[in-house]
Amino acid sequence: MARAATAGARKATNVTLPVDVYERARELGINFSRTCEQALREAIRTEEGRRWAQENAEFIRNTNEWIEKNGLPLAEYRVF
Template sequence: MSTARKAASLSLDASLLSEARELKLDVSRAAEEGLARAVKAEKERLWRIENAEALKAANDYVEKHGLPLAKYRQF
């Protein structure tokens, strides 16, 4: 599967970029991987905020009533 790629102009720490090039790292790939991790983390953070009320309600229910199928647990 081929991913569409687009050129981008970035400002990076000069010493970090120099070190990455000395180590023969693929700077574009490393930047893309780092950006992918940052996007994933932000989506997860926003999901937790958007669903905080439902998560709290579910946790409150379990705290008050216990797990719905607890009697069937084998551990």
């Protein structure tokens, strides 16, 4: 599934790296484009999650307060 997401149009870009990182990665045969793409996708997921939590902080806080006061909805039907 992740491969299908990467099969689309590509954009060439320049990346500036410290010389030691560049040389060591090249020695190890690390694919620069794939590694940068994976790292950026993870950074994007992390940042989107952080922003979502920030944007919804009031709702989350209110929901948690309601649950503390009233308990979990349908808790009486839980089997665990």
